[in-house]
Amino acid sequence: LTHHALNYGNGYARIARRSGTDEVLALYPLHPDSVEIDRADDGTITYVVTLKNGKKEPYQASDIFHLANISDDGVTGMGVVAAAKQAIGLSLALEQYGALFFARGGMPAGALKKTIPFGDAEARKQFREDTEKTYGSIENSHKWLILEGEWDFKAFGLDPEKAQFILARQFMIAELCRYYNITPHLAADLSRATFSNVEHLWLEFLQITLMPLMTLWEQGIYNRLLTEVERKAGFYAKHNANSFMRGDFATRMSGYATLLQNGIVSINEVRELEDWDPIEGGDSHHIQLNMQIVAGEQLPS
Numbered sequence: 227l228t229h230h231a232l233n234y235g236n237g238y239a240r241i242a243r244r245s246g247t248d249e250v251l252a253l254y255p256l257h258p259d260s261v262e263i264d265r266a267d268d269g270t271i272t273y274v275v276t277l278k279n280g281k282k283e284p285y286q287a288s289d290i291f292h293l294a295n296i297s298d299d300g301v302t303g304m305g306v307v308a309a310a311k312q313a314i315g316l317s318l319a320l321e322q323y324g325a326l327f328f329a330r331g332g333m334p335a336g337a338l339k340k341t342i343p344f345g346d347a348e349a350r351k352q353f354r355e356d357t358e359k360t361y362g363s364i365e366n367s368h369k370w371l372i373l374e375g376e377w378d379f380k381a382f383g384l385d386p387e388k389a390q391f392i393l394a395r396q397f398m399i400a401e402l403c404r405y406y407n408i409t410p411h412l413a414a415d416l417s418r419a420t421f422s423n424v425e426h427l428w429l430e431f432l433q434i435t436l437m438p439l440m441t442l443w444e445q446g447i448y449n450r451l452l453t454e455v456e457r458k459a460g461f462y463a464k465h466n467a468n469s470f471m472r473g474d475f476a477t478r479m480s481g482y483a484t485l486l487q488n489g490i491v492s493i494n495e496v497r498e499l500e501d502w503d504p505i506e507g508g509d510s511h512h513i514q515l516n517m518q519i520v521a522g523e524q525l526p527s
Contacts, residue, residue, distance in 0.1 A: 227255060227293050228439060232406065234258035235305030237293035238273070240285065241450065248453040253291055261290075263302055271301065291450050293442055310405040317398040324395070407435045432470045440465040468499065489513035 227237030238261045239253040256275060264272040264284075273290040275283050295303035307314065344350040399415045409427050410418065447463035482499075485491045493508035 227253075227291070228443075230255070230258050231293040231295050231303060231305075231439075231442070233305050233307050235295045235297075235303035235308065236261070238275075239291040240275070241289050241291055250451050256290075258305075265301060288450065291446060293446055306405045310402060313398065313401050313405070317395075317402065320395050320398065428470075432467060436467070436470075440467070486512065487514055 227239055230237035236258050238256040238258060240256060241250060242252040242254060243249060244251055260276045262274040262276075264274055266272070271287045273285045273287065273292075275285060277283055293303075294301070295305060297303045344353070396415070396417070399413055400410045403410050403413055403415075408431060411427055412431060444463045444465065448457065452461055452463075478500075482491075482496045486493065486496065489511040492511050494504040497504055497508065
């Protein structure tokens with residue numbers, strides 16, 4: 227559903243409930259292309275799902291779990307594929323160009339000009355077929371081209387080096403990452419990531435990229451999946467992102483020591499965070515007792 231919400235703009239799932247109750251049994255994902263949203267003048271939303279047999283079946287909003295990406299109307303989300311279609315197209319064109327260029331053994335495109343014309347069209351066709359058969363594959367790309375008669379070769383198109391092909395390919399990584407709100411190092415581009423900033427980039431990913439998605443899920447679960455009784459009882463959904471916030475071992479231990487010394491957590495609570503088994507007597511909280519009142523300070527009455 228997150229993939230659909232990001233790339234298509236909307237993630238849909240049909241909610242299956244226990245008969246006669248609001249209890250949720252399952253979520254059945256629906257492809258975004260099969261769902262249409264009908265919004266009435268009074269704001270009522272109906273989801274029209276096209277089934278495999280072509281039949282259209284309407285569902286009330288309470289029967290559809292909906293994750294929407296950024297939206298212009300507050301109902302239908304906008305996907306990365308639609309927003310970044312030009313950037314995606316350019317990236318695919320660069321990839322295809324590179325594949326074709328190296329498949330030809332790195333030979334540039336060009337034209338062979340014959341000073342003395344061919345005798346007829348059949349001779350021209352036969353020459354083209356023989357040349358492509360002999361020199362057109364990557365295995366034969368470095369063979370010498372043997373020609374009879376007066377010929378002139380003129381290359382056309384851009385040289386990959388002059389067109390900055392490699393730089394353009396590298397730039398497209400950052401360009402597409404912008405649409406997903408992630409930094410390039412998460413797409414295996416470490417050209418600008420260093421040992422000193424990669425941890426901060428990871429925290430930025432959690433706070434700026436994942437947090438909105440997690441909030442979207444939490445709100446969707448609260449509004450569509452929890453029953454009225456469960457909401458009144460205080461139930462809610464929340465992602466546990468503690469594992470994402472873990473630093474190196476020394477930093478974690480230093481933080482735990484501060485929590486323990488100030489009585490904020492117990493030993494077993496710390497052990498639980500590290501997935502260790504509890505110990506006997508580890509549920510007590512402790513604080514240091516060596517802090518004294520500053521001399522000369524008036525005691526409260």
